[in-house]
Amino acid sequence: MVIDTHQYKDRDFLVIKIMTPSLNTSNASHLRLLLSDNIDQGDRNIVLDMTGVKSIDSSALYEIIAAVKRVGNLGAISVAQLTPKVEQVFKLTRMDKVVTVAETVDHAILGIAKASNGPSARQSWWRLIARPLASLSRPHANSPRDISTPYWPETSGLGRTQR
Numbered sequence: 001m002v003i004d005t006h007q008y009k010d011r012d013f014l015v016i017k018i019m020t021p022s023l024n025t026s027n028a029s030h031l032r033l034l035l036s037d038n039i040d041q042g043d044r045n046i047v048l049d050m051t052g053v054k055s056i057d058s059s060a061l062y063e064i065i066a067a068v069k070r071v072g073n074l075g076a077i078s079v080a081q082l083t084p085k086v087e088q089v090f091k092l093t094r095m096d097k098v099v100t101v102a103e104t105v106d107h108a109i110l111g112i113a114k115a116s117n118g119p120s121a122r123q124s125w126w127r128l129i130a131r132p133l134a135s136l137s138r139p140h141a142n143s144p145r146d147i148s149t150p151y152w153p154e155t156s157g158l159g160r161t162q163r
Contacts, residue, residue, distance in 0.1 A: 003030045004052075007038075013109050014043040019052035023060035031060055035067040035077075044075025045116070047108040051081045056089055068098055076100065076115055078108040 004019040016034065023031060038046060046067070068077050078100040082090060090096045100115070102108035 003027050003034065005034065010047075010105070010109060013045045013047055013112065014038055015047045015049055015105055015109075017049040017051065021052060021054045022056075023053055024055070024057045025059045028057075028059035028063050032063045032066065035063065036070065039067065039070050044071055045109075045112050046071070046075070046077045047102075047105055047112070048077065048079045049081055049105050050079055050083070050086060053086055054083055056086050058093075061089075061093060061095055064095070065098060076112045078102055078112055080105045080108040 003023070006017040006019065008015055008017075016038070020027060035046070048064070064077065064079075071077055076099075079090070080102045081104060082101060087101065090101055095101075100108060100111045102111055
């Protein structure tokens with residue numbers, strides 16, 4: 001099944017308006033071809049206007065993730081104008097952490113433009129992960145032990161056989 005779309009350029013951004021009511025297994029391969037062809041042609045900042053999409057399944061979400069990986073640090077993919085049901089799927093699957101979800105196409109374009117001037121999305125994502133990991137390596141604030149002392153408790157003969 002083919003996806004009904006309308007594509008147009010807005011500044012340096014490609015906006016793909018998806019008018020098919022359901023993105024699922026039957027048309028996910030067309031979504032992949034659509035996104036990969038545009039990325040191969042040099043479009044790195046893509047906004048998916050999902051006004052007409054009423055439902056989405058995991059195969060379509062996978063194709064969006066594949067497109068995000070394909071673009072990498074060279075651009076960004078954003079989704080705009082999600083219906084409440086599709087927005088709920090994005091939140092439940094945490095896709096809103098992978099792609100920028102915007103209320104309007106203009107907000108999506110503005111968000112991509114701001115992100116391209118600042119740190120990349122991948123760097124921002126890493127900071128979210130690295131911050132909690134760094135706190136694990138530090139001793140607890142109430143711990144009397146200094147970081148230079150070994151983790152193992154004092155072994156004054158405990159657990160060892162004395163000769």
